[in-house]
Amino acid sequence: MGASENKDEIQAVAIGLTQEAHELLSETIRATEPADERAKRKGVSWTDRHRLHVLLEAAEETLRALPEGVVAPWYLAELMATLNAVRKWREKRCWQDIEKSLKDPRTFAHTIAMLHVAELLERGGHRVEVVPRGEKASPDLILRAIGTQDIVVIECYQPSTLCDKPSDFSTEEARKIVEKAMAKAKRQIGTKTLGILAICGYNQSSVRQEILRQAVESRLSETSRPNLCGIWLITIGVLLSEDKGKRSFSQILSAKFIQNPSYFGRVDVVEEMPTNRPDYIESPLRDIRAVRSTSGNVKLVTTTNTRSVPIKQRVIRTKVRILSIIEKPETLTRTVVHGTGNKVPPLFVGKGNIDYHCGQCNAVLAKYAWILSISNIVVECPVCHSYSEFPALPHADYYTVLMTKGNYNFSDAVKLKSGACIVGQ
Numbered sequence: 001m002g003a004s005e006n007k008d009e010i011q012a013v014a015i016g017l018t019q020e021a022h023e024l025l026s027e028t029i030r031a032t033e034p035a036d037e038r039a040k041r042k043g044v045s046w047t048d049r050h051r052l053h054v055l056l057e058a059a060e061e062t063l064r065a066l067p068e069g070v071v072a073p074w075y076l077a078e079l080m081a082t083l084n085a086v087r088k089w090r091e092k093r094c095w096q097d098i099e100k101s102l103k104d105p106r107t108f109a110h111t112i113a114m115l116h117v118a119e120l121l122e123r124g125g126h127r128v129e130v131v132p133r134g135e136k137a138s139p140d141l142i143l144r145a146i147g148t149q150d151i152v153v154i155e156c157y158q159p160s161t162l163c164d165k166p167s168d169f170s171t172e173e174a175r176k177i178v179e180k181a182m183a184k185a186k187r188q189i190g191t192k193t194l195g196i197l198a199i200c201g202y203n204q205s206s207v208r209q210e211i212l213r214q215a216v217e218s219r220l221s222e223t224s225r226p227n228l229c230g231i232w233l234i235t236i237g238v239l240l241s242e243d244k245g246k247r248s249f250s251q252i253l254s255a256k257f258i259q260n261p262s263y264f265g266r267v268d269v270v271e272e273m274p275t276n277r278p279d280y281i282e283s284p285l286r287d288i289r290a291v292r293s294t295s296g297n298v299k300l301v302t303t304t305n306t307r308s309v310p311i312k313q314r315v316i317r318t319k320v321r322i323l324s325i326i327e328k329p330e331t332l333t334r335t336v337v338h339g340t341g342n343k344v345p346p347l348f349v350g351k352g353n354i355d356y357h358c359g360q361c362n363a364v365l366a367k368y369a370w371i372l373s374i375s376n377i378v379v380e381c382p383v384c385h386s387y388s389e390f391p392a393l394p395h396a397d398y399y400t401v402l403m404t405k406g407n408y409n410f411s412d413a414v415k416l417k418s419g420a421c422i423v424g425q
Contacts, residue, residue, distance in 0.1 A: 011066055014059045017079050021056055024086050028052060028102045035105075047160050050105040051112075055079040074203045078163065081202065081236045085115040097132045107133075113158035113200035114140045116236055120255060121154070139188050139195060145267040152229070152267060153195045155188040157181040162201025162208075169208060174215035181231070182219060191227060192397065194265050198232040209235060209254070216258045221317040221353065226264035226372055232257050261317070261353035264370040266399060266419030318355045318368065323388035325359040329378055335403045335424030339382035341411040347379055350416030360386035366416075372398065373416045377424040393421075 022029060029052065036053040046054050058075035086102075089095060101111040118128045118141055126143045131153075139153035159177050161169065181199050189195035199212070216231045235254040257269055329336055339347050345363050348356075352370035357363065361384035366374060376392040399420045416422070 011063060013080075014062045014066075014076065017076065017083065018056060018059050018063075020083050020087075021052070021059075021079065024083060024090060025052065025102065028099065029056075031103050032105065048105075051108045051163075052082070052102070055082065077237055078202045081116070082112050085112055085119065088119060089115050094130045094132075098130065101133060109158050109160070109163060110156060113198070113234075114156040116200060116253070117141065117154060117156050117198045117232070117234060120234070120253065139193075145194075150194060150265070150267050153189055153193050154198055155185050155195060156198045156200060157184050158200040162199070162204060168205065169211065171211055171215065174208075174211045175219070177212065178215045178219045178231075182223070185228065186225075189228070191225065194227055194229060194267055196229045196232055196269070198234055200234045200236070202235070203237045204235045209233065209256070213256060213258065220258060220260045220262075223260065224262050224371060225260065226262055226370065228260045229263050229265065229267065229269050230257055230259040262370065264352070264372050264398070264418055268418075318353055320355050320357060322357050322362075323359045323365065323379075323390065326378065326387050326389045328387050332405050334378045335376065335405055335408070336378045336380065336387075337408050337410060338380045339410050343412045344382045344410055346413050347382070347410050348374060348416050348422075349413040351418070352416070356390070358384065358386065359388050360384045366390075367413070369416055370418060372421055375421055375423045377403065377422065390424075 032050045032053065036050045039049050055075050055078055059079060062076065089098060092098075098111060098115070101107045114130070118130065121128045121141070121143060125146060129142045131138050131140055131142055139155045141154035141156070143152055143154070144150065145152050157180070159180065161173065161177060177199070181197055185195065185197040189197070199216075201208075204212075212233060216233065220231065233256045237252050237254075259269060337347055339345060345358075345365050346367040348366040348369055350366075350368045350370060350373055352368050352373065354366075354369050354371060355364050356366035356369060356374075358365055358381040361381060363381055363383040365379050365381060365388065372393055374390040377390045379388050379390070380386075381388060401420060401422045402425060403422060404425045414422070
């Protein structure tokens with residue numbers, strides 16, 4: 001492909017994005033332009049300006065720079081993804097509320113991220129409701145889980161660090177991003193409603209995605225929030241492809257869900273990437289590092305990042321809790337579990353992140369349990385025959401299996417299930 005043809009294609013993309021932005025977001029541009037011009041004259045950092053004007057400025061500068069190069073290609077990718085999201089939501093009844101948030105420079109990027117998440121959920125068959133902004137803290141999206149009809153809320157977080165020029169960052173920087181996201185989720189979701197936290201970014205390299213995933217897993221292993229289903233890492237980018245000499249740009253999306261090991265609810269989050277969606281990718285493509293001029297010909301340069309991060313397989317990090325020793329209960333005054341045979345202990349097994357140990361000999365009596373799995377039950381340790389007690393816990397919001405007062409003999413471990421409490425009378 002010649003330099004002129006190559007330039008014309010990229011020029012057409014930049015012109016098309018600029019024109020469409022003025023068609024779809026004319027009111028937002030008109031309402032925010034004076035304030036952004038004042039911010040530019042004052043030398044305000046781009047991070048504190050209205051994001052839409054930063055993206056449009058990058059597209060306009062690219063038109064001026066061609067054929068020598070493309071200015072900040074990651075901004076062109078973000079502008080394309082932004083317009084794709086807006087185009088699909090302008091016809092919905094909630095657009096008026098959405099448009100108000102787009103005019104606010106503090107909430108523009110966050111609102112666009114929310115629209116991407118909402119679209120992803122709708123493609124999965126969910127009916128999604130956008131929550132109008134109010135004075136009180138609230139999540140961004142509400143949906144009903146398929147099958148159970150339980151309400152699940154979604155809180156979106158898009159830090160500016162994940163919208164900047166593609167580059168590597170440290171484990172400490174990733175940890176700070178996740179800490180801020182968790183604090184935001186606590187405010188917006190609360191401690192009772194089932195919720196998912198979505199961390200969104202643009203054009204993140206495979207190295208960054210892996211560092212962030214590891215930071216999320218580490219942080220989730222420390223939390224005890226039973227209502228937080230997990231964290232969704234969503235990366236939006238643009239695929240640059242060439243077919244028979246013709247170059248095309250298309251949006252791609254990478255989504256990775258990391259479940260919270262402390263999550264205790266009956267809604268299962270199943271991560272399935274549709275096989276018939278070319279804009280969904282399950283693993284990172286080669287990282288788009290730059291677009292630069294070579295011998296007058298604009299070339300898209302894609303390189304595999306030379307820096308690598310060891311991929312750590314997910315390991316359940318269990319917390320150990322020692323049960324209190326009590327005297328042997330009088331007959332028919334408590335629910336008492338005994339164990340016989342070579343398959344116990346443990347007496348209970350789940351997929352949570354807590355191991356409950358005998359207070360006398362340290363034998364594991366409940367393995368991979370959740371904090372709300374077992375309530376008001378006495379167990380006789382199969383090893384030392386001392387009696388330990390699972391304390392009474394609140395369980396009104398969960399499905400309950402009631403065990404009446406009496407003695408129960410287990411020859412194998414009872415399987416614990418998320419969202420179901422085993423409660424002694």
